[in-house]
Amino acid sequence: MAEPKRHVIDTRAEYLEAVDLIAAGTGPIAIDAERASGFRYSQRAYLIQVFRRDAGVFLFDPPAIGTFDELQDVIADVEWVLHAASQDIACLREVGLDPHDIFDTELCARLLGFARVGLGTVIEQQLGVHLAKEHSAADWSTRPLPDSWLEYAALDVELLVDLRDSLAQLLEESGKEEIARQEFAAVLTKEAKPAAAEPWRRLSGIHGVRSPRSLAVARELWLARDAYAQEIDTAPGRLVPDSSLLAVVKAMPSSRKALSDMRDFTGRASRSELTRWWEAVERGLNTSELPAVRVNGDTLPPPRAWSERNPEADLRLKAARGAMAEVAEELDIPLENLLTPEYLRRLAWQPPESITPDSVSEALRDLGARPWQIDASAQKISDAFVEAHQSILESSEARS
Incomplete structure (x- = not known):
């Protein structure tokens, strides 16, 4: 007998019935969310999948249901199982x-040293089940959702609890339970990045523009596109790609017709909204508020430039990286999970005045490193920095 087709729960009545069934289930909650990244402006969830043993799989339509307060009340104190939780938590919180x-x-697989950590790969490795991932980049705002997409979405959570149990056993065997606990907690408490002061500077290729007037045009075009994309809830790049905006910035057309005649100015809204884009160009051409070519911020220079700009920091970073690579290999944990690379770069660029394991520990703690990361790395980093400093002194003495 064929299994019944999956269906989307999109009414309050059916949602409340599902909440009762989930409440009667047992064990952890497996949960996942599907967005429409690359299609929509917003990062809202367009499908939320929930599984619990003795309850089953439930596929919820968030825009139709609204808030999920009742479900939150039922599952708040239960362990939630997610794959790459940091990608979904924001849109889940948005609906309560x-x-x-x-x-x-996903994070657990990284801590266990898995070479590949995609859900399909990890499930196949641990449970022997093959998951097709052909709909991972689909437009989940589509309505109605095709049956094949719903089946894919259901499988994303149906095996998650079994996978959790399998990975938890490996954590215990490898002695990494406490590491995982701290990392999971860090995902929940991590603050969202503050909005960039000048988000238009994220325009691809903008770093090559050196004229303040051209930058002003780039800014106005980016802001116009962003406002329109938000208004119609469409991914900005689907309206006019970055490459087209940059082509306008480089060409600096002097009229609406000149803009219209540009072959490099493409995108589905490049002509239908031509007036909008030309008005943006005019604002950039006429404004007296010209942006700075270079922005002084908190960003460190790329490490490849350190040897010239800060040779001592370059030596510290290289020495510490080598030491940390040894620790990562010993623990069988990826280097980027052993310690956030940005933390190491900042520490190497501006180390404590007195380099000791305690001062390095304090600096790492201030940057946001977890206790287990500090325990694993502070001594090694301290030793590496001292060694780098000694080599600098010896080199200086040799030259004199």
Whole structure:
């Protein structure tokens, strides 16, 4: 007998019935969310999948249901199992779903040293089940959702609890349970990045523009596109790609017709909204508020430039990286999970006045490193910095 087709729960009545069934289930909650990244402006969830043993799989339509307060009340104190939780937590919180305790199967696979950590790969490796991932980049704002997409979405959570149990056993065997606990907690408490002061500077290729007037045009075009994309909830790049905006900035057309005649100015809204783009160009051409070519911020220079700009920091970074690579290999944990690369760069660029394991520990703590990361790396970094400093002194003495 064929299994019944999956269906989307899109009414309050059916949603409340599902909440009762989930409440009667047992064990952890497996949860996932599908967005429409690359299609829509917003990062909202367009489908939320939930699985619990003795309850089953439920596929919810967030825009139709609204808030999920009732479900939150039922599952708030239960462990939630997610794969790459940091990608979904924001859109889950947007509808009122906020976990207190999580198990992140993707992060766990990283901590266990898995070479590949995609959900399909990890499930196949641990459970022997092959998952097709052909709909991962689909437009989940599509309505109605095709049956094949719903089946794919259901499978994303149906095996998550079994996977959690399998990975938890490996954590215990490898002695990494406490590491995982701290990492899961860090995902929940991580603050969202503050909005960039000048987000238009993210325009691809903008770093090559050196004229303040051209930058002003780039700014106005980016802001015009962003406002329109938000208004119609469409990904900005689908209206006019970055490459087209940059082509306008380089060409600096002097009239609406000149803009219209540009072959490099493409995109589905490049002509239908031509007036909008030309008005943006005019604002950039006429404004007296010209942006700075270079922005002084908190960003460190790329490490490849350190040897010239800060040779001592370059030596510290290289020495510490080598030491940390040894620790990562010993623990069988990826280097980027052993310690956030940005933390190491900042520490190497501006180390404590007195380099000791305690001062390095304090600096790492201030940057946001977890206790287990500090325990694993502070001594090694301190030794590496001291060694780098000694080599600098010896080199200086040799030259004199």
